[in-house]
Amino acid sequence: MSQILIRHLFGPGPTNPYPEATEALARPLLGHLDPQFLEIMDSACDGLRAVWGTENRRTLPLSATGSAGMEAAFVNFVNPGDPVVIAVNGLFGERMCDVACRCGADVIRVDFPFGEAVDAEKVAAAHPSPKIIAAVHAETSTGVRSDIAALGRIKGDALLLVDAVTSIGGIELKADEWGIDIGYAGTQKCLGVAPGLAPFTVSERAWQRRVEKPRSWYLDLDMLGGYVGEASGSSRTYHHTAPVAMVASLEAGLRRVLDEGLDAVRERHEAAGRALQDGVEAMGLELFAAQGHRLPELTTVKVPEGVDSAAVRRELLEKYDIEIGAGVKECANTVWRIGLMGPNAAPESVTLILGALREVLGR
Amino acid sequence: MSQILIRHLFGPGPTNPYPEATEALARPLLGHLDPQFLEIMDSACDGLRAVWGTENRRTLPLSATGSAGMEAAFVNFVNPGDPVVIAVNGLFGERMCDVACRCGADVIRVDFPFGEAVDAEKVAAAHPSPKIIAAVHAETSTGVRSDIAALGRIKGDALLLVDAVTSIGGIELKADEWGIDIGYAGTQKCLGVAPGLAPFTVSERAWQRRVEKPRSWYLDLDMLGGYVGEASGSSRTYHHTAPVAMVASLEAGLRRVLDEGLDAVRERHEAAGRALQDGVEAMGLELFAAQGHRLPELTTVKVPEGVDSAAVRRELLEKYDIEIGAGVKECANTVWRIGLMGPNAAPESVTLILGALREVLGR
Structure with missing residues (x-):
């Protein structure tokens, strides 16, 4: 192997x-x-x-x-x-x-x-x-x-x-x-x-x-x-x-x-998700899930027009060892799914994924 | 814990x-x-x-x-x-x-x-x-x-x-x-x-x-x-x-x-099971499974008359950290199941379980 x-x-x-x-x-x-x-x-x-x-x-x-x-x-x-x-x-x-x-x-x-x-x-x-x-x-x-x-x-x-x-x-x-x-x-x-x-x-x-x-x-x-x-x-x-x-x-x-405490863990997920979603929007990207109903632990992002969804995921995986998800069914190529869950609900994960996305997308 | x-x-x-x-x-x-x-x-x-x-x-x-x-x-x-x-x-x-x-x-x-x-x-x-x-x-x-x-x-x-x-x-x-x-x-x-x-x-x-x-x-x-x-x-x-x-x-x-090789692994299971079954019989205990159809990897032993099956299993567990199985259904209290599988199909496991059984049963 x-x-x-x-x-x-x-x-x-x-x-x-x-x-x-x-x-x-x-x-x-x-x-x-x-x-x-x-x-x-x-x-x-x-x-x-x-x-x-x-x-x-x-x-x-x-x-x-x-x-x-x-x-x-x-x-x-x-x-x-x-x-x-x-x-x-x-x-x-x-x-x-x-x-x-x-x-x-x-x-x-x-x-x-x-x-x-x-x-x-x-x-x-x-x-x-x-x-x-x-x-x-x-x-x-x-x-x-x-x-x-x-x-x-x-x-x-x-x-x-x-x-x-x-x-x-x-x-x-x-x-x-x-x-x-x-x-x-x-x-x-x-x-x-x-x-x-x-x-x-x-x-x-x-x-x-x-x-x-x-x-x-x-x-x-x-x-x-x-x-x-x-x-x-x-x-x-x-x-x-x-x-x-x-x-x-x-x-x-x-x-x-x-x-750690259930409340503290939930606040950690909330904070990480909020920071990610703010950062994604600040980058000029759009979120997919309806406002007011967005999960902090799982963020869905619309793939910008003209961008090859799979190529971005591949580059993230190969260059940064970062896995993010494709969308599902009719959204397979138009949505990314980014989860910050468990130990990954942390500020350094937010910084890493936003930085990597910025580099790959050139934003 | x-x-x-x-x-x-x-x-x-x-x-x-x-x-x-x-x-x-x-x-x-x-x-x-x-x-x-x-x-x-x-x-x-x-x-x-x-x-x-x-x-x-x-x-x-x-x-x-x-x-x-x-x-x-x-x-x-x-x-x-x-x-x-x-x-x-x-x-x-x-x-x-x-x-x-x-x-x-x-x-x-x-x-x-x-x-x-x-x-x-x-x-x-x-x-x-x-x-x-x-x-x-x-x-x-x-x-x-x-x-x-x-x-x-x-x-x-x-x-x-x-x-x-x-x-x-x-x-x-x-x-x-x-x-x-x-x-x-x-x-x-x-x-x-x-x-x-x-x-x-x-x-x-x-x-x-x-x-x-x-x-x-x-x-x-x-x-x-x-x-x-x-x-x-x-x-x-x-x-x-x-x-x-x-x-x-x-x-x-x-x-x-x-x-290791499938044949070698099987021979190891065969040798360990055979040695265990010989040893159990040498101790004066009887095997449960019909002769000629006995699995080497899983040996069933009749609990000798007058012996408390569960007490023996408990002593093996508490004193020797050895787990063996009870029998099933109508044999729950009259049969022990001893498995020597995977890495446990080895001479030292045979020696250990036979020695422990001998000590616990006083044979």
Whole structure:
């Protein structure tokens, strides 16, 4: 293999992990039923409760990436024919529709322009009594934040299902206060841990309405509960071999975040994102996401006319070891996505990416 | 957290990883679309082809643990009502029945006593024209090896689906020569890598008969093929964020295994297992798995009458930092499972576990 590179991961994720999270990955491995590992798992679940803003007993890391969290969210709660209202304002809302369809849902899709936020009133008007209302908190494809609390206020009898992959640990997230019933997230964004696990949480209210025998064995929350989340001590039963190294890494990353303090971490993301967005505009570039709904942790920038989007990304990668993301779908060549997440939410990252962009674009 | 322990993982898995695999986990993280990461992914797929004994183009690590491999094996190839013959001689054969049922299969279960091998003739007689015949190569619950080549000879028009979680990298495995059409495995056993990925392979014959739109989005092999396995270079399309650290670790572990040489690695597992089994019998203990079908990498031992199985395991863990496994289901308290896999397939591990057992049992 070629020499090992040190990349600045300023794309939409993964981000560079916290050193504590990397160090934990390389620790001597423990068995998945070892008492010391079960302590680590419990501590990880406690940490996840804190970053979700929940007291849900059923809060745990699923043994796969964030997209498997999306699948678990639908497969455990959708019976064939259930009406499911999905707000779509980006790629991940679209993906929800595909996943829900495969579970047999009667999907009612409510579209919003890419780059704009979800409007709760329009979602409420879509169906009189859906089983589930689903939305993405922070759209990774567009850099937009939607108001989840507003969806909680209009949900009525429905369960509120939320994608928090790019919001968790980066911006305010209050699962209990906002009325989130089913939530999934990722580790590789603002939590500053490598990808491989899906932080998941379920309210008691949702639990009562779960599918009795989900089509997925691997993501069956009831079976998973025998190993983690509900069980403790010697009552734990084996379901599958947990990815022990990844769980240890998540636990260490969460401790790093909670030691710094959730508010402080969010302020750091806010400050870095604000400085980046100001700097980008000062350079004469335009932001893509609608004003007032911009995520600090993920900035979308319109590619200036006449500039080759891919060539700029390639130069950033090859000359500066900086990764930024392309846009998605119809915006593939017209938008860049710049993430400052986890340890990269820092002034030096802002200075570096702005400086490099200025040099490459000649501005 | 308490002090970091160094455990000797002599249970049914995970095993202690090779140092190369651990080192790769802690390397600076790469983005999942970084050209250097895609090189690592390609190298991992090449390495997997070697340990599977296949030239299948569709050979890749799925982004979840071995049990998700089992789910992918059924969900991508079973349409509701398809007859699926499953040979059951342990827990993992039973799990296959559950997973296949959830996919809507018409499951024809062929039972064999736990501790004995699968008999191909009995499997062949179970149904005149199944779509799939499924079996476990190395039953992790009982320590038994079954003859997969014999199943390949009787499969007729059926697809042969094989669980190679505990066999891959440890004993002979020849997917192409034996006629395996769909295979899944794990990383945390004889490959000597932490748990978190499921090595997977699909023959062209199986590919032609796949489900068009599987119920699982996350494990949809057709969509995954756009990112890995079939695609290359800039034609790769994003499906989900790959667990980059785990893939880098797998790649390093595979290189370690292939540098030593597959035959040499298997001989090492064979020698360690044989020495352990001889030593256990010399101590007056009985082996559980049927003679002639014993796995070298996973030895099952009957707990002597009057001995408290759990107390012995606890003493091994607390006094010697040695983990061994309990038995499964009806054998939970009457069988121990001792694995010598990956780097632990070595003379010093045999000496250590035999010595510790002798001391704890007073033999």
